[in-house]
Amino acid sequence: MTRRPFEQDRPVPGPERPEAPSGGEPRAARKPAPPEAPVRMGRRRFLGGALAGGAGVVALGAMGERLAGGAQPAVAVQSSPSVPAAHQWAMVVDLRYCNGCKMCTTACETAHYLHADQTWIDVFTMTNAAGENYFMPRPCMMCEDPPCVPVCPVSANFRTAEGITLVDQSRCIGTRICMNACPYQARYFNWGNPRPAPRQPFPQEPSWPVPQVKGTVGKCVFCAAMLPSGKVPECVAKCPMGVLYLGDLESDVAVNGLGATVKLSDFLAENDAVKFKESYGTHPRCYYIPGHGQDLETDTETA
Numbered sequence: 001m002t003r004r005p006f007e008q009d010r011p012v013p014g015p016e017r018p019e020a021p022s023g024g025e026p027r028a029a030r031k032p033a034p035p036e037a038p039v040r041m042g043r044r045r046f047l048g049g050a051l052a053g054g055a056g057v058v059a060l061g062a063m064g065e066r067l068a069g070g071a072q073p074a075v076a077v078q079s080s081p082s083v084p085a086a087h088q089w090a091m092v093v094d095l096r097y098c099n100g101c102k103m104c105t106t107a108c109e110t111a112h113y114l115h116a117d118q119t120w121i122d123v124f125t126m127t128n129a130a131g132e133n134y135f136m137p138r139p140c141m142m143c144e145d146p147p148c149v150p151v152c153p154v155s156a157n158f159r160t161a162e163g164i165t166l167v168d169q170s171r172c173i174g175t176r177i178c179m180n181a182c183p184y185q186a187r188y189f190n191w192g193n194p195r196p197a198p199r200q201p202f203p204q205e206p207s208w209p210v211p212q213v214k215g216t217v218g219k220c221v222f223c224a225a226m227l228p229s230g231k232v233p234e235c236v237a238k239c240p241m242g243v244l245y246l247g248d249l250e251s252d253v254a255v256n257g258l259g260a261t262v263k264l265s266d267f268l269a270e271n272d273a274v275k276f277k278e279s280y281g282t283h284p285r286c287y288y289i290p291g292h293g294q295d296l297e298t299d300t301e302t303a
């Protein structure tokens with residue numbers, strides 16, 4: 001039976017889950033709640049950004065080196081109103097080229113030691129009005145007004161100064177309210193133990209929540225810990241079709257895993273990019289470039 005994309009907007013984890021939450025395993029002492037620092041990107045500022053010179057990967061890399069070389073933390077969790085963040089991250093999904101191979105999903109799960117059903121980026125099979133199938137990758141939309149954040153009773157969800165919504169799993173108490181609040185089904189619950197993970201390149205923190213923590217909620221993090229060193233997220237890097245672009249609204253540049261660099265605002269405007277479920281008021285920072293005949297708001301999800 002067909003259904004509209006993400007029809008189950010208010011998922012309630014059901015009996016398919018292997019075991020009920022045990023109330024959470026013993027956790028480390030709660031850290032203070034990271035201050036929420038919403039950073040809004042006005043249209044004028046977005047469209048007025050200038051293309052940073054050079055190839056995108058190089059440009060992003062150079063920006064990352066500046067960050068990595070300084071005293072700044074890997075992921076800024078707050079910003080001063082007088083000191084704007086260096087980046088405002090976004091993602092572009094060029095639906096015209098997605099072949100549904102799910103290498104993005106696999107690469108993400110491999111890098112973050114996730115179970116197979118913990119899809120930080122999922123790929124849905126869709127059917128348009130003409131009955132034709134296409135594929136729709138769905139990472140976290142990194143909403144500018146993320147409904148998942150304010151509903152958390154312990155402030156475990158927060159948005160970084162650079163526009164990335166994260167979960168502090170050392171604070172999460174597993175209420176799953178945020179899962180119900182997300183209209184994109186971008187969150188899941190860790191019902192069981194995580195996959196064992198070897199020593200990681202980054203500390204276990206919200207920007208690199210590896211391994212995951214039983215009894216908490218997980219989601220896509222845009223590989224936030226990797227961005228300061230100029231690396232694009234795993235899904236972007238491993239997509240063989242160049243479908244996924246990491247974008248920076250601040251420098252107005254986007255790059256994909258094939259090395260293509262575009263001026264972000266032009267790329268979006270010239271290709272009639274759309275946002276998904278804009279009517280929800282979430283202001284997602286994930287942009288979709290539809291192909292012929294695709295309408296994300298009315299097409300049905302078939303797999």
Ligand code: SF4
Pocket residue numbers: 097098099100101102103104105123135137238239240241242243244
């Ligand atoms: S790896 Fe690229 S082509 Fe394959 S499903 Fe993901 S976005 Fe589509």
Ligand code: SF4
Pocket residue numbers: 139140141142143146147148149165181182183184185186187219282
């Ligand atoms: S897509 Fe869902 S999880 Fe991601 S920021 Fe938006 S509401 Fe939160």
